[in-house]
Structures are given as structure tokens and as C-alpha cells.
Amino acid sequence: MEYTKLVEVYEKLSATTKKLEKRDIVAEFIKNLNTEDLQIVIHLLQGKIFLESEEQEIGIADKLIIQALMKLGFSKPEVFDEFKETGDLGLVAEKLVKRKRQSALFKRKLSAEQVFYKIRELAGLTGKSSQAKKLNIILELLNSAEPKQTKYITRTILEELRLGVAEGIMRDAVAQAFEVSKEDVEYAYNLETDFGEVAGIAKEKGEDGLKNVRLELGRPIKVMLSEKAGNLKEALEDAKEPAIEIKYDGMRTLVQKNKDKIWLFTRRLENITKQFPDLVELCKKNILAEKAILEGETIGIDKETGKPIPFQELSKRIHRKYDIEKIAKEIPVQINFFDCLLVDKKQLLKESFGARRKKLEEIIKQVKGKFILAEQIRTKDLKPTEQFYKKALDSGQEGVMVKNLLAPYQPGKRVGYMYKVKPEKESLDLVITGAEWGKGRRANWLASFILSVRDEETGELLEIGKMGTGLTDEQFKEMTERLKPLILTEKENVLSIKPKIVIEVGYQELQKSPNYKSGFALRFPKLIRTREDKSVEEADTLERIKKIYKGEV
Numbered sequence: 097m098e099y100t101k102l103v104e105v106y107e108k109l110s111a112t113t114k115k116l117e118k119r120d121i122v123a124e125f126i127k128n129l130n131t132e133d134l135q136i137v138i139h140l141l142q143g144k145i146f147l148e149s150e151e152q153e154i155g156i157a158d159k160l161i162i163q164a165l166m167k168l169g170f171s172k173p174e175v176f177d178e179f180k181e182t183g184d185l186g187l188v189a190e191k192l193v194k195r196k197r198q199s200a201l202f203k204r205k206l207s208a209e210q211v212f213y214k215i216r217e218l219a220g221l222t223g224k225s226s227q228a229k230k231l232n233i234i235l236e237l238l239n240s241a242e243p244k245q246t247k248y249i250t251r252t253i254l255e256e257l258r259l260g261v262a263e264g265i266m267r268d269a270v271a272q273a274f275e276v277s278k279e280d281v282e283y284a285y286n287l288e289t290d291f292g293e294v295a296g297i298a299k300e301k302g303e304d305g306l307k308n309v310r311l312e313l314g315r316p317i318k319v320m321l322s323e324k325a326g327n328l329k330e331a332l333e334d335a336k337e338p339a340i341e342i343k344y345d346g347m348r349t350l351v352q353k354n355k356d357k358i359w360l361f362t363r364r365l366e367n368i369t370k371q372f373p374d375l376v377e378l379c380k381k382n383i384l385a386e387k388a389i390l391e392g393e394t395i396g397i398d399k400e401t402g403k404p405i406p407f408q409e410l411s412k413r414i415h416r417k418y419d420i421e422k423i424a425k426e427i428p429v430q431i432n433f434f435d436c437l438l439v440d441k442k443q444l445l446k447e448s449f450g451a452r453r454k455k456l457e458e459i460i461k462q463v464k465g466k467f468i469l470a471e472q473i474r475t476k477d478l479k480p481t482e483q484f485y486k487k488a489l490d491s492g493q494e495g496v497m498v499k500n501l502l503a504p505y506q507p508g509k510r511v512g513y514m515y516k517v518k519p520e521k522e523s524l525d526l527v528i529t530g531a532e533w534g535k536g537r538r539a540n541w542l543a544s545f546i547l548s549v550r551d552e553e554t555g556e557l558l559e560i561g562k563m564g565t566g567l568t569d570e571q572f573k574e575m576t577e578r579l580k581p582l583i584l585t586e587k588e589n590v591l592s593i594k595p596k597i598v599i600e601v602g603y604q605e606l607q608k609s610p611n612y613k614s615g616f617a618l619r620f621p622k623l624i625r626t627r628e629d630k631s632v633e634e635a636d637t638l639e640r641i642k643k644i645y646k647g648e649v
């Protein structure tokens with residue numbers, strides 16, 4: 097399919113902020129595509145060249161695009177002046193290329209497929225001459241593109257497409273295009289985690305196909321989410337037939353086994369198998385089934401005391417690409433299994449939690465301090481639950497999970513089968529969208545961070561405050577290193593930052609405020625921790641802020 101056709105759709109999508117209009121535009125476009133184009137088009141519409149589980153990143157920085165534009169014959173001041181003005185290299189590329197070329201000059205027509213696969217090639221290049229090769233690929237693409245196309249190619253390469261086609265809109269568009277129900281699309285998506293695949297199934301096999309999507313080894317799923325309960329009493333009532341478990345403070349881990357092969361995925365669908373060779377070995381030896389899909393919480397353990405360490409420490413292992421064995425020794429882990437979704441040929445999603453736990457107990461050979469079944473009690477009474485809760489907190493864990501033993505497993509949903517109870521007052525998970533350089537001793541660090549909440553309606557990120565406390569010197573340095581590659585624009589001392597990093601923030605008070613776009617401001621926001629496990633789409637919403645403000649949460 098010609099890339100121009102997709103660009104027309106991009107333009108239409110950019111012209112509206114309304115969810116329903118976006119849904120209609122996408123549905124109308126995808127409904128007549130053949131299955132092959134459909135997959136690529138859906139990924140390009142989402143600006144998603146790789147699935148989270150593919151362990152590949154495009155990884156192109158602004159610098160390389162700027163170099164490419166200079167190679168195309170534009171001068172450094174020309175590029176920089178435009179960039180300073182808009183902060184969007186896509187717009188810069190469009191504007192400059194338009195100045196130079198007439199559309200009549202384009203002989204070859206770019207296809208969507210070419211754009212997709214060329215950008216994928218960028219990620220595979222490593223080693224010495226990889227920068228030059230990457231530059232060549234980018235040049236090749238920009239050279240064969242019309243001005244408008246260069247805008248979207250550039251944005252796609254930089255992963256800044258920002259068309260607001262969020263998951264909910266894509267789900268509704270697929271449902272509308274192929275005349276199937278949203279629920280079936282969502283069900284299939286939670287297991288497939290790829291709208292390209294799901295749209296293909298909807299087109300070829302309709303609702304039956306979607307309903308029959310199954311768990312597959314080697315592919316992550318959207319895990320079941322929990323709801324926050326007001327207190328233990330409410331949680332016990334809501335859970336109906338309660339089992340109470342320790343809420344371990346670590347990283348949710350989806351463990352999959354197929355004979356000798358193990359996969360580990362996070363709740364953000366990232367494949368972290370390579371980073372945890374110690375866990376892989378434990379899984380190989382101590383899961384007593386040929387095939388299995390299990391869930392557990394991995395926590396970091398202090399080598400000396402055997403006690404849990406803060407999540408922040410464990411998170412150092414999640415993105416580590418070198419010295420993996422060394423850090424595995426420095427920060428040993430313990431996995432606490434709490435669910436079982438598949439054993440051998442049997443899929444257990446529809447079984448009750450009680451039955452799933454029984455299966456889990458059958459196939460886990462526990463290893464003291466390392467490979468454990470989540471500690472659980474079963475009672476409807478408040479007294480023993482309170483004692484268990486206290487014990488969880490005293491042992492350094494976060495709180496408890498109260499689960500309904502009769503409930504099935506619902507991928508991707510917060511359905512009331514699982515409640516969390518933890519003591520802290522409402523903290524917020526916010527996105528860093530800006531920062532300021534420090535002064536004096538901190539002159540080389542980013543010392544103040546602009547925080548935003550998510551407007552679920554529009555997908556926009558709205559500022560809610562500025563945070564400069566709660567960080568140690570080491571954390572300031574670390575944060576600076578993480579944010580530097582994400583800097584979009586720099587005006588005087590203030591930077592705008594590509595929204596990628598979610599942090600958990602405590603605060604003294606939530607106030608109404610005209611100073612920030614969200615309409616609210618946080619008094620004395622303070623860093624609790626970075627949420628490596630949360631994506632921007634999972635950050636807190638304006639809706640929740642409003643509820644907290646009204647005292648409804």
C-alpha cells in the first residue's frame with residue numbers, strides 16, 4: 097500500500113482531538129485493507145514498530161536526524177533555527193524538504209511496507225559502522241519521501257507520532273471496522289497484546305475467532321489488575337470468599353515454561369529473561385510441569401540479612417544490559433508465586449482462584465528464600481486478617497492482597513477479584529514531562545522536574561506540579577542521566593522532556609490551581625520511587641485527581 101494513503105489518515109487524525117472521530121477515521125481506513133497491509137498499517141498508526149516483547153528498540157536520537165537533514169543539504173543554522181521554534185523534528189524535516197523540492201521530482205512511490213521494514217532495520221544495527229548505516233537508511237527514506245511524508249517518517253523513527261490513537265480507540269475502531277463486539281476485541285487483545293494480530297483475526301474469523309484466542313507460550317499477556325480497597329473490612333466483604341496474601345513489594349513477573357525454555361515478562365510486556373539468569377535456572381528446576389504459565393512477584397533480597405530491599409534497588413537489574421551475572425550476585429532475588437494460568441495442555445483462566453492455587457501448589461517445588469509460594473491465609477474474620485496485615489508490614493512488605501477464591505482470571509482487567517490494602521496515603525503515579533537545570537552545586541544536574549497527569553479523554557498530559565525534593569544526590573545524577581536522551585527542547589533553563597518516565601510521588605496537599613494546565617497543583621511533591629513497571633498509559637488520570645480532591649478515593 098502506498099505510504100501517502102496512510103499519511104492522509106495521519107493528517108486527518110492530527111486534525112481532531114475527539115475520540116469518536118479518531119475511532120471513525122481509523123475504522124473507515126482499516127475496514128477494506130487486506131490482512132497483510134492491515135497488520136503493518138495498525139502498527140504504523142500506533143507508531144509501534146516493535147512490540148514490547150520483541151526486545152528491540154529503534155533507538156534513534158534527535159542528533160542523528162539532525163545529521164541526516166544536514167546531509168540532505170540543509171545548513172546547521174537552518175536546521176537548528178527551525179528546531180528551536182517548533183521542538184518537532186518532523187515539522188522541521190517537512191518544512192525544509194518543502195523548500196528544496198518540488199513534488200514532481202519524486203519518481204518512486206514509497207510503500208507503507210517499505211517504511212515499516214526500513215525503520216525496523218535501524219534497530220538491528222550494532223557495532224562499529226552502525227551509526228553510518230543507520231544514517232544511510234534514514235537518508236534513503238527521507239530522500240524518497242514527499243515533504244509531508246518526511247514529517248511522519250521522522251516522527252515514527254523518533255517514536256513521537258502522538259496521534260492519540262490510544263488502546264481504547266484502536267479497540268473500538270477494530271470492533272467497528274469488522275462488526276464485532278468491543279468486548280471480544282478486548283479479550284483477544286489482552287491475550288495477544290498486538291492489535292495487528294487481533295484485527296487480522298477479527299477480519300478473517302470474526303467473533304468466534306476472537307473468543308477462541310488462547311494463551312500461547314512465548315507471548316506475554318495483559319495481567320489481571322487489582323483494585324484498591326478502603327480498608328481490610330471492606331476488602332473481606334468485597335472478596336466474598338477471601339484468601340489473603342502478602343503484597344510483596346517488587347516486580348510482577350509472568351513466568352512461562354516450555355520444557356527447557358523459560359520466558360520472563362513484566363506487566364509492561366517486556367521480555368526480561370536475559371536479565372534474570374538466576375530466576376531462569378530456578379524455574380527450569382523447580383516448576384514440575386512440562387509447560388506452564390505462572391505469575392509471581394520478584395523481590396530483591398539483601399545478601400547479608402535476607403530481608404527484602406526497596407524496589408528501587410531491584411529495578412537496577414531490569415534494564416541492565418552488561419555484567420548481568422555480576423549484578424545477579426550483588427542483588428539476589430526471590431520469587432513469590434501467586435497464580436497459575438496454564439499447566440501442560442490445560443488453560444486455567446476460567447477456573448476459580450482456589451483451583452488455580454491448588455495447581456500452583458502441585459507444580460512448585462519451593463526453595464527456601466528463593467522460590468516460594470505467596471504466603472496465604474483463608475478467613476472471613478477481621479481479627480486474623482489484621483494480624484496477617486501487621487505481619488506483612490513488619491516483615492518489610494507493602495500490605496496485603498485480598499482475593500476471591502471463587503473468581504476466574506480476567507486478563508487486563510480490574511474486576512473486583514483482587515483487592516489491595518496498603519497503609520500509605522494516596523500517592524500518585526505521574527509522568528515527567530519537563531525539567532530544569534539546577535544551580536550552584538547542582539548546576540550539572542536536572543534539579544526540578546515537571547510532573548503531569550494523563551487526560552484519559554484526549555491522551556494529553558497535563559502539568560500538575562514541580563518536584564525538587566525527595567531525591568538523594570545519587571538519584572539526582574541517575575535521573576539526569578535517564579532524562580538527558582529524552583530532552584525535546586530547551587528554552588533558557590527549562591527543558592521539555594519526552595514522556596517516558598513514570599514516578600510515584602507523595603505530597604502534602606492537592607489544591608486547585610490556575611497555574612497548571614490540569615487545573616490542580618501539588619503542594620510539596622516528593623519522590624517516592626520511579627515506577628519502572630508502569631508505562632505512561634498507566635499513569636494516574638485527571639479523573640482520579642478530581643476524585644482524590646473531592647475525597648472520594
Ligand code: AMP
Pocket residue numbers: 322341342343344345346347348349363393434470497516
Ligand atoms: P499496585 O502496583 O499498587 O497497583 O498493586 C498491584 C501489584 O501488587 C501487582 O501488579 C503485583 O505486582 C503486586 N503483588 C505483590 N504481591 C502480590 C500477590 N500476592 N498477589 C498479586 N499481586 C501481588
